[in-house]
Amino acid sequence: MGQAQRASELSYDAIQQYAERIGTKYKIYDADGRANLKDLVKTLGGQIEYVDTDESLFVADEGKFTIFLPNHTSQRRDQFTLAHELGHYFLHYLQLGETGEMAFQRGGQNRLETQANFFAASLLMPKESFKNQYERFGSNFFHIAQVFDVSPAAAEIRAEVLRLT
Ligand SMILES: [Zn+2]
Numbered sequence: 001m002g003q004a005q006r007a008s009e010l011s012y013d014a015i016q017q018y019a020e021r022i023g024t025k026y027k028i029y030d031a032d033g034r035a036n037l038k039d040l041v042k043t044l045g046g047q048i049e050y051v052d053t054d055e056s057l058f059v060a061d062e063g064k065f066t067i068f069l070p071n072h073t074s075q076r077r078d079q080f081t082l083a084h085e086l087g088h089y090f091l092h093y094l095q096l097g098e099t100g101e102m103a104f105q106r107g108g109q110n111r112l113e114t115q116a117n118f119f120a121a122s123l124l125m126p127k128e129s130f131k132n133q134y135e136r137f138g139s140n141f142f143h144i145a146q147v148f149d150v151s152p153a154a155a156e157i158r159a160e161v162l163r164l165t
Contacts, residue, residue: 003102007111008091012118015091019122022090032147033129037082041067046089048082057085057104059093079149080120087119088112118161124150125158134164 010018026043028035041048045063050071059065067085069078088104092112104112125148137143139159141152148155159165 003098003100005092005102005104005108005112006096006098007109008095008115010091010095010115015115015119016122016127018090018095019087019119020126023123023126028123029126029129033126033133034147034149035079035083035124037079037086037123040086041082044086044089054106055081055085056106057088059089059098059102059104061100062094065089076145076149076151079124080151080154083120083123084116086123087116091115091119121154121158121161124148125155127162130158130162131164134159139165 008015023029023035026040028037028040030036038048044065046065046067048067048069051068052071053068055070056068057065058068067082069081073081085104092098092104092115093102104116130144130148133144133147139156141155141159144159145152145155150158156165
């Protein structure tokens with residue numbers, strides 16, 4: 001189904017900036033810096049469906065896509081998955097100028113998965129907000145994770161990537 005997927009040629013710094021530009025443009029952050037991704041998906045023309053299988057993204061066309069979320073997972077897990085699938089949509093569809101149907105499933109090319117994860121972390125934990133929370137809570141990743149609605153592990157990795165630890 002659909003066409004072959006291509007990785008983004010953007011550097012990780014550029015992916016981070018791209019994700020943050022999107023977050024700012026669509027005003028997805030509340031006062032604490034938490035991202036509202038469900039509204040963003042809607043604004044972009046996407047919809048969310050809950051399924052008994054793994055998460056995936058199906059793009060019908062630009063501005064028309066569905067993110068499938070597994071049933072029985074946590075809100076935080078969903079939040080990261082939404083950000084990850086949006087990463088595929090922006091990095092591996094819109095930004096590459098793809099058209100027509102494309103599907104992104106778990107177990108795809110490693111490079112695409114890594115890029116989507118990095119996009120997700122950048123979208124959910126923008127650099128400056130993250131630094132502010134890190135200054136506030138130090139390496140108490142449990143609290144930082146609560147602010148951004150992510151897992152403590154994701155917050156800890158973010159701190160390492162931003163070289164705060
Ligand atoms: Zn993926």
